[in-house]
Amino acid sequence: MSEQISLQAEVPTELGGKRLDQILAQMFPDFSRSRIKTWILDEKVTVNGEVLSTPREKLLGGEQISIETQIEAPREYEAQDIELNIVYEDEDILVINKPMGLVVHPGAGNPDGTVLNALLHHHPDIINVPRAGIVHRLDKDTTGLMVVAKTIQAQTHLVKALQKRDNFTREYEAICNGTMTAGGMVEKPIGRHATKRTHMAIHEMGKPAVTHYRVAEKFRAHTRLRLRLETGRTHQIRVHMAYLTHPLVGDQLYGGRPRPPRNATPELFSQLRDFKRQALHAVKLSLAHPITGEQMTWEAPIPEDMQILTQALREDTKANPDLVY
Known part of the structure; x- marks a missing residue:
């Protein structure tokens, strides 16, 4: 399973003189800088119809940008019917009250039975979001509130807010x-x-x-x-x-x-x-x-x-x- 990404836009003149990766990060804020850089290096970005694979290349402004790519979903995790105490949910996010003893993300010693496995069962489409939308964690035996993103756009914005x-x-x-x-x-x-x-x-x-x-x-x-x-x-x-x-x-x-x-x-x-x-x-x-x-x-x-x-x-x-x- 993967999510198809198709983006087209014209570079605003006020961004002229900046690098390609910087310009795209400002034009498409729903995606992280690291993801955009990967798309450029993977030749998924065209400028005026020509593939441009150099993130540091500077543009003048007014160019036509096209990005055609897809985001592959992780396949190594399985959905498991584990109860989640959901205190809020809408189309973009959900907030859970994590109990004691529940690990957030699979890892050494905890290959499954985690919040991530529960999220995949509760909302199968979340498989298309990196780390099943998890943007911050709680230790296994720490209880309380966690927010999870249900879309890539929501996750990108939450991660930026958290970092800033x-x-x-x-x-x-x-x-x-x-x-x-x-x-x-x-x-x-x-x-x-x-x-x-x-x-x-x-x-x-x-x-x-x-x-x-x-x-x-x-x-x-x-x-x-x-x-x-x-x-x-x-x-x-x-x-x-x-x-x-x-x-x-x-x-x-x-x-x-x-x-x-x-x-x-x-x-x-x-x-x-x-x-x-x-x-x-x-x-x-x-x-x-x-x-x-x-x-x-x-x-x-x-x-x-x-x-x-x-x-x-x-x-x-x-x-x-x-x-x-």
Whole structure:
């Protein structure tokens, strides 16, 4: 299966003097620069009827552009009847509330049974969109909101908005170890850990990463946080909170082992011992619709396991008023 692309247009005079790839990126903003460059190199672009395969070639303005190509759909993934909690859907996008334990994209150790496989079943035409429309991810055991593009045009616009941090806001709720006194910002680059393949780490040669956080509620030896991402690096919140020496409760990779405070209530002790995932939930998603431009916002309720943990922390703090750390 593939999608046929047929585009014709005249180069505006104000774009005269620019490179072919730059001109096409401005003329056809529904497609990424890398895709357009590939079409040029693959000789899918004609200028005044002649094939032009040099992306850096400069045009004068007024030329007739024609692009005839197709986008091949990935064939290695299968559709699977996996339930999705869809909180919004239209012709261009859908927003899901991802549960704990569901991997977003197939990979090593998870060849299927993922959000991507579920999307192919729910909306078969999404096979024509790269990565089945997935533009950002959540870790397997992180819950909450994700937006998915149903068309190439929607995906291109969402990716651009995400990269430019333009009307694309993601907020999270988390519970971390230790009592934090105030909010702030972490601006530390993140890269692959030097020796642990599944870990990420603060690395001066890594990609820029910025996390904003504020204190939502303080307990005896833990803190409930509200966080906002400026960037979306793998494990970003988890790595940044560990860097601050406040790893997320339940985060086995980054030091979030159980840390019950002195004289902890039996309920809190049990909750901390049995909380087997990072206490992290994508609670709010706000963006400009990729086609209509309408500003849209969704919120996902805090999952039950985090609610129960929060209540246990409140009761423990109330039961030990003189032992606040």
